Amino acid sequence: MTAPQTLDRVVRRLETRVRLDAEDRAAIHALPVNKKTMDAAAYMVREGDRVDNCVLLLSGFAYRHKITGAGQRQIIAIHLPGEFLDLQNCLLGLADHNVQALTRCEVATVPVAALRKLAEDRPRVGQAMWMDTLVDAAIFREWIVNVGRRDSISRLSHLLCEMALRLEEAGLAVDRRYQLPMTQEQLADCTGLTPVHVNRVLKELGRMGLISRDKRSVEIVEWDRLQRIGDFNTRYLHFENGGPTNLPSAH
Amino acid sequence: MTAPQTLDRVVRRLETRVRLDAEDRAAIHALPVNKKTMDAAAYMVREGDRVDNCVLLLSGFAYRHKITGAGQRQIIAIHLPGEFLDLQNCLLGLADHNVQALTRCEVATVPVAALRKLAEDRPRVGQAMWMDTLVDAAIFREWIVNVGRRDSISRLSHLLCEMALRLEEAGLAVDRRYQLPMTQEQLADCTGLTPVHVNRVLKELGRMGLISRDKRSVEIVEWDRLQRIGDFNTRYLHFENGGPTNLPSAH
DNA sequence: TCATTATTCTAACTTAAGTTAGTTACAGAG
């Protein structure tokens, strides 16, 4: 039930946003968590559900999405290990979108009531969680721009840049190489394109020598050019410390 | 300096999300506010700015937007009178997008430090502000879907439905009629379309008898059909009370 | 191991929306 190392991750994550004291940390560690494993493609939350558990992603990837009336899927966010999944949904009652496992995942669930109480008893912790959701929102905003105003090459380049930096920040990538456990269809649903066109663009990015791929592994060969083509600027990711530093001109 | 009626609006808004007690209300009223008027098109915040004042919109409309490297603008949100403008930007330090007046506006600015302190001293108030930003985020998500996966007729219909409900909720529209102080170019920047195409679609919606327009005033003639075409569902707006009730089947 | 199912990749063709280049209609300034 209680899993100290699990919640250490939460403490570390929140501490990057707000300075916490011993009591704050203790209160976090006192949270009742419930660990479990979920298969790839398992739903963690469905649109319309009443959400009374907040999910923390311990390992594996997850994604948020909505399905339109015409049956088209739009992916709204990709989540990496270590991230909170439901701070977005859980305070507002009914979920307005789906959250689904992208790969097999280990998760820890925390009752919403306990989180609300934590936010009330320990306002610093509440503020840190708030900021966490604000960074999510900043990424949503950038995605609106990506999908609304950039062409297909830029959109995909931008997404690949974002994933590179977030994964490096999470310690899951080095030297612009990473595993991206997504199909081309899922990439299409992130970027508002069709799978066929994603394939064309991905090949083109390879042909241009910007990236190199093998199965699900991605290497960004020419970071500077990809960043330029993707119109990518780190600001919206709000890295506290300036972000991953081993990247050339990740300004 | 102190403007009781101004902050009443904040209290009312926050109370729709979380129950506040007398002390909570008093703490809000004690906030140091600074009222001023801004001309249409004036910038409230610019991308890259350090934000140390949070803006509350008292009257008039405002919008958030980003400009791509290629100079294309994408509007990310429209804000109505009574809404907080900078809870998104102000806790994260540097603004990652622009906030601009759409019309002449009256605003009240509050120092971020005072808001942080309020959130810390009065956790319920903090939670209510947090929830306010979560509703913003829910709208961002829906906009990703709108721009990513719906065709031009749906996109504009969806936007017109959203504005109708939010304006009714704010008491600024009745019987599906409202003033929308936006040019077709701005509508294009909301929907990821070109002004030319927005014009075509707007005319088409008129021809189909779904809406009727005159200058900046919009009337939704056939709510049910427009809602269906726009693939519009209220859920993402998270109205606490079920939302404006005088609309037929606004489910 | 073979069969099945997902995923990647391609080509040929179509279309929704963009582009360019205007005209028309207002609204505010002087």
Added chain:
DNA sequence: CTCTGTAACTAACTTAAGTTAGAATAATGA
């Protein structure tokens, strides 16, 4: 009342991305 600028509107043409359909290549599982 005319000038000026912005916004609305239109037509003709172009293009980026979608569609359809199928082959090649992994994975997965019985």
